[in-house]
Amino acid sequence: MSAIVTKNLSKIYREVGKASVKSLDGLDLTIEENEVYGFLGRNGAGKTTTIKILCSLLKPTSGEAFVFGESVRTPQARQHIGYLPEQPYFYEYLTPKETLDFYGKLRNLSPAERNHQWDKLSELLDLRDIADQRIKGFSKGMRQRIGFAVALMGDPPLLILDEPMSGLDPIGRRMIRDLIMRCRDEKKTLFFSSHVMSDVEQICDRVSILVKGKLTHRGRIDQLLESQTKAVEIITAGLSDETRRTLRERATDYRALDEQDIFVLPDEAAANEAVQQLQQQGGRIVQFTPIRESLEDFFLRQQTPTNEEAR
Numbered sequence: 001m002s003a004i005v006t007k008n009l010s011k012i013y014r015e016v017g018k019a020s021v022k023s024l025d026g027l028d029l030t031i032e033e034n035e036v037y038g039f040l041g042r043n044g045a046g047k048t049t050t051i052k053i054l055c056s057l058l059k060p061t062s063g064e065a066f067v068f069g070e071s072v073r074t075p076q077a078r079q080h081i082g083y084l085p086e087q088p089y090f091y092e093y094l095t096p097k098e099t100l101d102f103y104g105k106l107r108n109l110s111p112a113e114r115n116h117q118w119d120k121l122s123e124l125l126d127l128r129d130i131a132d133q134r135i136k137g138f139s140k141g142m143r144q145r146i147g148f149a150v151a152l153m154g155d156p157p158l159l160i161l162d163e164p165m166s167g168l169d170p171i172g173r174r175m176i177r178d179l180i181m182r183c184r185d186e187k188k189t190l191f192f193s194s195h196v197m198s199d200v201e202q203i204c205d206r207v208s209i210l211v212k213g214k215l216t217h218r219g220r221i222d223q224l225l226e227s228q229t230k231a232v233e234i235i236t237a238g239l240s241d242e243t244r245r246t247l248r249e250r251a252t253d254y255r256a257l258d259e260q261d262i263f264v265l266p267d268e269a270a271a272n273e274a275v276q277q278l279q280q281q282g283g284r285i286v287q288f289t290p291i292r293e294s295l296e297d298f299f300l301r302q303q304t305p306t307n308e309e310a311r
């Protein structure tokens with residue numbers, strides 16, 4: 001069974017005295033169990049809107065959403081979800097321990113279960129030292145750890161995380177990344193939005209890209225990037241002037257470094273031809289590196305005005 005399914009989900013925000021905003025336009029998504037799924041899009045693309053609909057904090061204007069086969073409007077669906085909001089809100093005068101206890105009660109956990117959860121989560125999220133301090137005054141990183149612990153309270157099988165890494169320093173980001181991987185190893189499903197492309201590239205199985213409320217791309221990251229032209233960098237040594245000259249004509253970029261000549265060829269076919277010619281003429285290949293487009297390059301390219309207009 002799929003962990004999340006949305007069918008033709010749309011959301012129009014209507015405010016009195018203002019033009020209505022179509023924030024989500026016919027979104028179809030399927031996230032399988034035990035996937036780590038990245039939900040990408042610029043500011044205002046509709047990520048939080050989607051996430052709020054999944055968590056039943058917002059009603060869609062049309063369309064439906066299901067979590068493990070149950071409509072997100074049912075209380076049962078909510079029980080499957082651990083949610084980390086974009087800006088976690090806490091009662092500032094409670095301590096982390098009291099906060100987790102409070103959310104444990106909301107999940108109908110017994111006192112013994114709540115204690116057990118606290119022991120586990122405070123260890124996992126490194127909350128022991130701050131267990132009894134008031135949240136007021138805590139840093140972004142500390143708050144995010146508490147938010148993550150709240151999401152994990154009661155061990156839900158599906159985690160929906162809205163920008164879990166934003167605003168964190170590299171150590172905080174690494175911690176969240178490790179937690180996500182750990183949850184995946186525990187067979188949970190993770191659906192999260194993010195702007196931090198390098199993190200997404202490292203941890204996601206599949207991604208969707210949302211542009212102005214519409215899905216423009218979806219799939220495995222390697223397959224999304226594979227369809228793009230790959231340049232190839234060849235580092236060579238021992239070239240004659242003549243070989244260097246002919247290879248430079250074909251290269252899109254060239255530089256000389258110490259005794260080596262470095263060429264960038266536009267694609268694999270051009271690179272292979274260059275290698276053959278070079279070997280026939282007595283040159284050496286030191287390194288042959290296909291240059292894969294990063295997810296960030298790909299993402300940025302999808303956001304250009306021409307692309308959006310072409311939709």
Ligand SMILES: Nc1ncnc2c1ncn2[C@@H]1O[C@H](COP(=O)(O)OP(=O)(O)OP(=O)(O)O)[C@@H](O)[C@H]1O
Pocket residue numbers: 013014015021023041042043044045046047048049050086
């Ligand atoms: N309560 C609201 N009333 C009116 N418009 C809204 C409301 N909430 C969101 N919007 C609009 O809907 C669009 C999508 O917003 P949303 O918060 O879902 O984007 P997002 O992808 O999460 O962006 P970000 O990366 O900045 O968090 C934006 O144009 C936003 O201005």
Ligand SMILES: [Mg+2]
Pocket residue numbers: 047048049086162
């Ligand atoms: Mg958002």
